[in-house]
Amino acid sequence: MRVLGVDPGLTRCGVGVVEGVAGRPLTMIAVGVVRTSSDAELGARLVAIEQGIEQWLDDHRPECVAVERVFSQHNVRTVMGTAQASAVAMLCAARRGLPVVLHTPSEVKAAVTGSGRADKAQVGAMVTRLLRLAAPPRPADAADALALAICHIWRAPIQNRLQQAVAQHTAKGRTA
Amino acid sequence: MRVLGVDPGLTRCGVGVVEGVAGRPLTMIAVGVVRTSSDAELGARLVAIEQGIEQWLDDHRPECVAVERVFSQHNVRTVMGTAQASAVAMLCAARRGLPVVLHTPSEVKAAVTGSGRADKAQVGAMVTRLLRLAAPPRPADAADALALAICHIWRAPIQNRLQQAVAQHTAKGRTA
Numbered sequence A, B: 001m002r003v004l005g006v007d008p009g010l011t012r013c014g015v016g017v018v019e020g021v022a023g024r025p026l027t028m029i030a031v032g033v034v035r036t037s038s039d040a041e042l043g044a045r046l047v048a049i050e051q052g053i054e055q056w057l058d059d060h061r062p063e064c065v066a067v068e069r070v071f072s073q074h075n076v077r078t079v080m081g082t083a084q085a086s087a088v089a090m091l092c093a094a095r096r097g098l099p100v101v102l103h104t105p106s107e108v109k110a111a112v113t114g115s116g117r118a119d120k121a122q123v124g125a126m127v128t129r130l131l132r133l134a135a136p137p138r139p140a141d142a143a144d145a146l147a148l149a150i151c152h153i154w155r156a157p158i159q160n161r162l163q164q165a166v167a168q169h170t171a172k173g174r175t176a
Helices: A042-060 A076-095 A105-113 A120-130 A140-175 B042-060 B076-095 B105-113 B120-130 B140-175
Strands: A002-007 A012-019 A027-035 A064-068 A100-103 B002-007 B012-019 B027-035 B064-068 B100-103
Touching: A002 A042, A002 A076, A002 A140, A012 A042, A012 A140, A027 A042, A027 A140, A042 A076, A042 B076, A042 B100, A064 A076, A064 A140, A076 A100, A076 B042, A076 B076, A100 A105, A100 A140, A100 B042, A105 A120, A105 A140, A120 A140, B002 B042, B002 B076, B002 B140, B012 B042, B012 B140, B027 B042, B027 B140, B042 B076, B064 B076, B064 B140, B076 B100, B100 B105, B100 B140, B105 B120, B105 B140, B120 B140
Parallel strands: A002 A064, A064 A100, B002 B064, B064 B100
Antiparallel strands: A002 A012, A012 A027, B002 B012, B012 B027
């Protein structure tokens, strides 16, 4: 499974592609950041993010896109920008028929470090170890995007089993 | 000037096209709602909103798009959806090179009713009067989209004068 992880943001949108299956060593395919200037108009910034994400989808052909679920617990202005950037990423993926999965920051932290309250440094260190990199990816948004992709690869089997269980339960309900 | 007003929302995205200039009677060109099902996946809903907005831009060729500025003072889940829908509307407009202008809900209410704290019924009544309609547009999101377009047409001359003043001031600063 090849997954594009997106850590959405207007100024820096972290992007990382990871390939692998749960229980086997994972491979980093690419990592980077889509940047837009805070001097530009909001509409133009969203167009630039769209072009950046499209380029990553074209270049790396992921089967699935994992995006960080946005909460409004933080600074209001930042959250709006994050929600808008995440909408563009989800739109680009869904337009191509790619599945889009959202993971919360604590799900991602718990998946890669074992703790939902791990800090950025800990996430960066584990991403470096799990993908066997020479150094932690910079900036932190890039590392977070890789962590999202790893989280998705590891959680996908559980989510699939849950979906199958729900489907079977529903089917039984219909035939009963 | 022909303006498309967009009252963003995931379930109901109000859209309304108004034509006119400040100080003259305004004309409603069209009004409606882009709807998406709350049962659908978020990515698919954003794609449906994109298709809906594109259709309105194709059909009515506005020169400018006015979008309600989203604040996070309301319900958290609703605000995220609103921010995401507004991002799609801004993206569609900016991709075509159309200017995108954001107005706050209180700017819109103040423009059409004289009070920034007017309720939905008052906004609907004034939109009906200003556009000489037989009845208030339904649902409220559609009326709000028309109010946004009206607000923009009326505020544009003020905004242009402000921009010119700033530009002249800057130019003077350079030559001094």
